Amino acid sequence: MILRMSSLFLRTLRDDPADAEVPSHRLLVRGGYVRRVAPGVFTWLPLGFLVYRNVENIVRAEMDAAGFQEVHFPALLPREPYEETNRWTEYGDTLFRLQDRKGADYLLGPTHEEMFTLLVKGEYSSYKDLPLVIYQIQTKYRDEARPRAGILRGREFVMKDSYSFDVDDAGLETSYQRHRDAYISTFDRLGLEYVIVSAMSGAMGGSASEEFLAMTEVGEDSFVRCSACDYAANVEAVVTPAPAAVDASDVPAAHAEDTPDTPTIETLVDISNSRPDLARSDRAWSGADTLKNVVFMVVDPEGNRTPLAIGLPGDREVDLKRLEAALSPSIAEPFEEADFDQHPALVKGYIGPGILGEEAASGIRYLLDPRVVAGTRWITGANEKGRHVYDFVAGRDFVGDGTIDVAEVREGDACPSCGGALVLARGIEIGHIFQLGRKYAEALDLKVLDENGKLVTVTMGSYGIGVSRAVAAIAEQSHDDRGLIWPREVAPADIHLIATGKADEVFEAAADLAQRLDAAGIRVLYDDRKGVSPGVKFNDSELLGIPTIVVVGKRLADGFIEVKDRRTGEREDVAVEDVFDVIRGILEA
């Protein structure tokens, strides 16, 4: 393949586009790889489409190598299957809906669980046919509330989605592991730096779902990783280790004190330290000595509203994402003034455990942070305006109805696996593997006969890779201030060959080299533009990011051609007769 810049459909931009913020978006637009046509909808230009296809082909090759079979569904789908699983409704505004000329409802597929399930149901009916894994690489449509960051989060994007079908849980586990392995080789081959995080809290089902996150500052998922071991998890899934119980036998009896005007933790800590009768002799009080009690209104799927109180150390906030994950499928709403009016026992700013709990005066369910173990002593609200209780000991003076692990996770928190310090990082989800179980098979009645002639419901897994997103993720991880730097396997070409100057010999030598490289199966982008200054060509080559740059120019007269590494910037002059072999050596390395 020889792409000639003189005729290539490409226009690079000297300035950053004003609407692009993140590096991948900026550079892909500047480099002429993509153009926006609508919010979250992009056109791939020739160079961009080459990169995209390279990524797609790597994904396909790895899926095929794992023994999965490729199929291809339409993107345009009828309503009925999605009606059966209730997703026509559940998907809400995110679903692109349309009607045909007769007024029948259609949708543009946001994901294809229903279609795969129905396809298998139509073809297979015996355990002997399983296990089965089929996949597709398809354009998906989701009318996201906020597409952002160019290719990274679009409304039209390409996803590889596969589905596994097994008769039993052990089979599902095996299919899941096969995908996990295939994903590792895929992302390794794509040159991505990523972590695998468990996507669900341990309480909800162990390793049933894991996400592959490409590490990048502009990612939208927060996760933690351990600085000491290989633990990594979504913030929602982090399990706070409960400390050992403390001996509190020498703690004095709890005593309530007047603490006027202390509705916040900060004001409470200040007054506790500044008044001699309250201050500690050994050290100052801190927010971590206080027990904050936060009340939420929990709304279940039927719409029933139940208050829930959460007690946690005063220096931490409740993390709303963690709370949502813990309460799912119910959701949490803030406790409004009107709700306080309904529950006069709750004194805003001075709520204490005394009245909380299903058995207590308020009847409000009261859950404690795992750090609040038996024997820990706290300063907490006395349920009277302007009063707090000191030396209030968990287990002795109060108990909760259970624990809930929804406090914010902070850098430096203890790793649940080894106790090391956790660090926070950001990533973008490029893959997700998920043990679906029998949800869709049940809804769509996918059953097979087992070896005893009995009907059993098939168990499924679903596994996705964001193919177009992976292109952006690679760009995000692999660039410098001059432009993109593609890993060779996804680069639009192996060699960016530049002819500079106006001497005919230069262009003849370059054209000849291009031919020989092409004949050897090396992909060449050849800058054969006449009358374009060397500076422009060099800058373009750095912006476009092909890993090896070869310059035929003024040193040709001395018998040399320059070979440059895009990433390191290292350049060497190579004798004309050696250039071909040197390039081949670089490509084989």
Next chain:
RNA sequence: CGGGGCGUAGCGUAGUGGCUAGCGCGCCUGCUUUGGGAGCAGGAGAUCGGGAGUUCGAAUCUCCCCGCCCCGACCA
């Protein structure tokens, strides 16, 4: 959906009520130039996001709408 910023030629931008909407990049023609985004000369390219209004006069002021970007909410 909430908060913030913004919308002028393909791209980046100037222009706070008054002349024919200015500049840079890119594009076209000619000449010169060729190792780090060249020079000179000439040229094409704009319903100033849309609509309504105020005014003798609107890119500029008012109202409504549309769209974009960022943060948050939401999100297989």
